[in-house]
Amino acid sequence: MSAPTGVLQEAIVWLNDPLTWTEPGGILELAGEHLVMTAIAVAVAAAVAIPTGAWLGHSGRGAGTVVWLTNASRALPTLGIILLLAAGGLFGNTATVIAAAFFAVPVLLVNTYEGVRGADPDAKDAARGMGMSDGRILLQVELPLATTLVSAGLRVTIVQVVATIPLAALAGGGGLGQIIALGMGTQRYGEVLAGGIVVAGLCLAIDGVLAIGQRLTTPAPLRVRAG
Amino acid sequence: MRRRRATGLLLVTSSPSSRIRPDVGSTSRFTMRSVVDLPQPDGPTRASTSCSRTERLSPSTATVPLPNSLRTVSSSITVREAMCSNLPGDGHDRFYGMPGNPWFSWSYVVDNAPLIWQRTVEHAGLTIEAVAISAAIAIPLGALVSRSRWLAGPVLGTAAVMYTVPSLALFAILAPLLGIGRTPVLVGLVVYALLIILRNTVAGLSTVDPAVTDAARGLGYGPGRLLVQVAMPSALPSIIAGLRLATVSTVALVTVGVVVGYGGLGQLMFQGFRNNFYRAEIMTATLATIALALVLDLALWAVGRLLTPWLRGRAA
Numbered sequence: 001m002s003a004p005t006g007v008l009q010e011a012i013v014w015l016n017d018p019l020t021w022t023e024p025g026g027i028l029e030l031a032g033e034h035l036v037m038t039a040i041a042v043a044v045a046a047a048v049a050i051p052t053g054a055w056l057g058h059s060g061r062g063a064g065t066v067v068w069l070t071n072a073s074r075a076l077p078t079l080g081i082i083l084l085l086a087a088g089g090l091f092g093n094t095a096t097v098i099a100a101a102f103f104a105v106p107v108l109l110v111n112t113y114e115g116v117r118g119a120d121p122d123a124k125d126a127a128r129g130m131g132m133s134d135g136r137i138l139l140q141v142e143l144p145l146a147t148t149l150v151s152a153g154l155r156v157t158i159v160q161v162v163a164t165i166p167l168a169a170l171a172g173g174g175g176l177g178q179i180i181a182l183g184m185g186t187q188r189y190g191e192v193l194a195g196g197i198v199v200a201g202l203c204l205a206i207d208g209v210l211a212i213g214q215r216l217t218t219p220a221p222l223r224v225r226a227g
Numbered sequence: 228m229r230r231r232r233a234t235g236l237l238l239v240t241s242s243p244s245s246r247i248r249p250d251v252g253s254t255s256r257f258t259m260r261s262v263v264d265l266p267q268p269d270g271p272t273r274a275s276t277s278c279s280r281t282e283r284l285s286p287s288t289a290t291v292p293l294p295n296s297l298r299t300v301s302s303s304i305t306v307r308e309a310m311c312s313n314l315p316g317d318g319h320d321r322f323y324g325m326p327g328n329p330w331f332s333w334s335y336v337v338d339n340a341p342l343i344w345q346r347t348v349e350h351a352g353l354t355i356e357a358v359a360i361s362a363a364i365a366i367p368l369g370a371l372v373s374r375s376r377w378l379a380g381p382v383l384g385t386a387a388v389m390y391t392v393p394s395l396a397l398f399a400i401l402a403p404l405l406g407i408g409r410t411p412v413l414v415g416l417v418v419y420a421l422l423i424i425l426r427n428t429v430a431g432l433s434t435v436d437p438a439v440t441d442a443a444r445g446l447g448y449g450p451g452r453l454l455v456q457v458a459m460p461s462a463l464p465s466i467i468a469g470l471r472l473a474t475v476s477t478v479a480l481v482t483v484g485v486v487v488g489y490g491g492l493g494q495l496m497f498q499g500f501r502n503n504f505y506r507a508e509i510m511t512a513t514l515a516t517i518a519l520a521l522v523l524d525l526a527l528w529a530v531g532r533l534l535t536p537w538l539r540g541r542a543a
Binding site: 074 | 388391392393394395396397398399400402403404472475476478479482483485486487490492493496497499500504505506509510512513516517520521524
């Protein structure tokens with residue numbers, strides 16, 4: 001193995017090569033694939049978790065289940081789940097999207113649940129007194145009040161999914177993790193380092209963009225509480 | 228499809244002829260799709276054919292070659308050879324007796340008990356060491372941060388940024404700099420556990436009743452004694468909760484260390500994946516990881532109970 005400085009130099013050279021970015025199967029294409037997979041996984045997770053969380057929060061049922069699910073999901077090894085899905089016949093990208101969505105659900109669920117549950121009881125009482133139905137209370141009172149927590153949950157979820165998808169490369173999937181897996185396989189550690197930097201950079205960039213987006217989408221009166 | 232940049236060669240390996248290629252540096256991940264249809268290692272018809280087959284197959288199934296793939300594959304061969312050579316004269320019954328379920332195979336566990344145990348010990352050792360190091364850093368740092376408000380923002384911010392970096396990327400960044408093996412995984416795990424413990428320490432110290440602090444100060448406690456004898460015990464439940472959370476997520480994270488060749492039970496999962504989707508191996512390793520997380524969590528819970536006897540009467 002070469003000296004660390006050599007590896008660092010290799011990584012810099014690799015990252016500075018325009019071909020690295022633009023070739024077919026280059027960084028840009030892989031990043032695109034990565035983001036598409038993220039979008040699908042987050043959409044699936046949101047479609048499952050937000051309605052469920054909202055309903056559970058509204059009815060006040062299942063608090064124990066939600067908490068248990070969140071804690072249990074921490075103990076599950078993501079890699080194991082991806083490999084199990086792959087061994088079960090679901091290859092590469094599909095397995096990863098499913099696994100990523102699976103791990104995204106508890107985070108979104110608990111945030112939606114807490115948001116809806118924690119909506120000001122006075123506001124709920126007032127809404128009921130004005131004759132609103134349960135559905136209207138949920139949609140027009142509780143969910144808007146839960147915006148802060150739901151958008152925070154979405155941000156955490158998206159970043160987590162972006163971070164999970166690189167593991168797909170180990171199970172033959174796509175995305176930016178491929179650079180790391182291939183570099184490890186071919187013992188070109190410069191590429192491994194560069195791949196790590198690219199993935200980390202993508203994650204931090206997305207987190208930053210989402211932090212701004214989160215601030216913009218949160219209604220002004222709720223911002224103070226979020227701070 | 229991934230093109231090899233150096234040669235510009237398109238690596239499409241769709242035919243089984245790729246079996247005899249050397250396994251480091253020249254296989255692509257497509258090879259493993261070409262061996263999907265080969266027989267399962269746990270469902271052979273004859274003991275003799277099964278052993279030689281597994282032996283022949285192993286190198287070619289090492290499709291995402293890791294630096295240590297040679298070592299892992301050869302060790303898996305030895306295990307299987309040992310399995311075969313240990314058979315009594317007529318060993319067929321043992322193989323015929325294997326359960327049909329490919330996911331849960333008790334005979335796999337029995338046959339590979341020493342290996343599973345070794346990986347579990349590795350896994351647990353790495354987890355405990357990582358959590359202990361981060362606790363040794365994070366708890367004093369948390370105490371320092373909660374004393375000076377201007378430090379809190381930058382320190383917690385830095386820790387949060389480090390936490391955002393995906394584990395695979397962090398291991399990939401650390402491995403070339405620190406060398407393949409245990410060190411990069413340990414450093415990565417410490418970084419992740421750091422934020423969790425730090426956050427809980429700060430949160431715990433901020434909930435200390437100001438009246439209690441005032442009373443202690445009035446009794447003449449100095450800042451050091453105040454921290455150790457008054458603030459820390461009050462913050463202990465929160466710190467223990469942080470340690471438990473950090474331990475559980477560290478156990479799950481260790482498996483990712485397989486990418487730099489030191490993943491504890493993750494090593495077994497990945498080996499099973501490469502060994503022609505040996506489902507029992509992947510499933511066993513996954514379940515063992517979860518069990519390890521539960522055991523360590525319970526142990527810390529018990530330690531927490533011992534350390535905070537005054538909370539025992541109350542509802543958890």
